Amino acid sequence: MSTKYNHVKEKIKSKILEGFFEPHEKIGSESDLMAEHKVSRHTVRKAIDNLANEGWLYKKQGAGTFCADRTLDKEPSMGAVKNIAVITTYFSDYIFPTIIRGAEGYLSENGYQVTVFSTNNNIEQERRCLETILSQKFYGLIVEPTKSALPNPNINYYLNIERLGIPYVMINAYYEELEPIHLIMDDVEGGFQQTNHLIELGHQHILGFFKNDDIQGTKRMKGFIQAHRKSGLPVSPQNIITYTTETKNTTPIEELLLKMKKKEQIPTAIVCYNDQLALNLLNVLRDLEISVPEQISLVGFDDSFLSVASEVKLTTIKHPQVKMGEDAAKTILKLIKQKYESSENGVVPSIKYCPKLVVRKSTKEQEKIELN
Structure with a gap:
């Protein structure tokens, strides 16, 4: 007590x-x-x-x-421990270890020690991570925002980080009100490419599953809608299913089961927020004895190791992963150098990566599909 x-x-x-x-x-x-x-x-x-x-x-x-003034206003001396903090939503699964390895490898080569924190995409856990960083001496911060589509009560901590002169960059998403330097995918274009690929294969009844408490999900949904509009296909609100971090393992599965049990308007294709979800839905379809891609096509996002983990290799959107980590490390070191070296000038730019569709075996032309 x-x-x-x-x-x-x-x-x-x-x-x-x-x-x-x-x-x-x-x-x-x-x-x-x-x-x-x-x-x-x-x-x-x-x-x-x-x-x-x-x-x-x-x-x-x-x-x-x-x-007291806890601002780090002196460049670390030769041989001193130089710490960089990395905050991600997760660090032990999916694509996050790969991103972290990319950042950690480059920072280690340049004499920096990396401390990794995980928020589990939880606002309260993010606050605790930020308090730890502010309590200790870190020369820079690479951070993936928590629930980036929602108003964040931790903005004061980020403003204090700015006031203390700690450089930081955001990856995968960013809080727009802070206008930080960021490294992100073009998620709208990615969602467009996922959906357009299916439309070009002749699919007209396409389900879209999107996580709506992260900004990536809302942007990929926007791309889903744009692809329908460009092709002249109507977008049925019933075909867009959203879920949150807390319901990611339940809502998509429940909704897919409901859709597949209906006799009318059975979907012929599914756009997934990421490969992790695609694999979960693939398992549901397997249990229902519905084959992919013969009876239904499936598109993932991220080109993670999960995209080739099952017997059905996923068509998916490629995420830069290692390169994003390396670029984030290079960006934070440029900002640190600017802080301590008056001769180091120039604007450090944000980076937006262009998505690329990787076509594998989970999609097929609709004309060749025969539903039971």
Whole structure:
């Protein structure tokens, strides 16, 4: 159980991390803190002393207690440990280990140590990751945003990272309100290519499954709609299925089972948010004894190892993976160099990767399909 002084200590520390107190700003009198937290003077003093000992606060005789300046304003000396933080939504599965390897390899070659954090695409976990980064000394940050399609309550932490002069770049997505340097796929074009490929094969009744709490999913859905409009095909709202991080293992499967049980308008093709989902739906179709691509075509996204993991090799959109990681590492090092070397000028650009369709064995012309 947390003690009273520790509770006060963590509340003050959280305000510092969120940027409510700037370096050398007075944090308030002991009386103010006593009233705010409803604790004794002894408790407040113990919390302040602990924070001062840890370097978060400092005292001026007769003036009060102030927020310490934790800004990294000096270039690391030769031989010093230089840390870069990498935050991803996941780090142990799917394409994320490959992206991390690309970044870690390049940074290691250039003398930087990498610490990897995972949010599990959870806002609260992202906050804890950001607090850890702000509490320690990192010279830069590569981050994949959490639930990037939704308003994020952690924006204050990113603004504080900017104020402290810590360079950062975002990968796979970015928070538009921050306008950070970012490295992303052209997800609209990717969704368009997935869908257009099926339309060119003669498919007209196409299901689209999209994750809607990440911006990649909403953009791929946009490409899905654009491809229909370009070809003159009507888009049925019933053919667009959305799901969230929390329902990714249930909603798509339930919805596909419902669609396949209907006697009318049985779909002939499916566009999937990613290869992971495509493989899950492939298993459902196998259980229903519906063959891919003979009876239904399937397109994934990312060209991950899962795209060739089953007996049906997936048609999919290629994701740069290793290259994105390497490019993110190169970009963050350019930003760090700009910070410490006045001679290093110029704009460091964002990068948007062009998608490329990889055609394999999971798609087929509709004219050759015979449904039972």
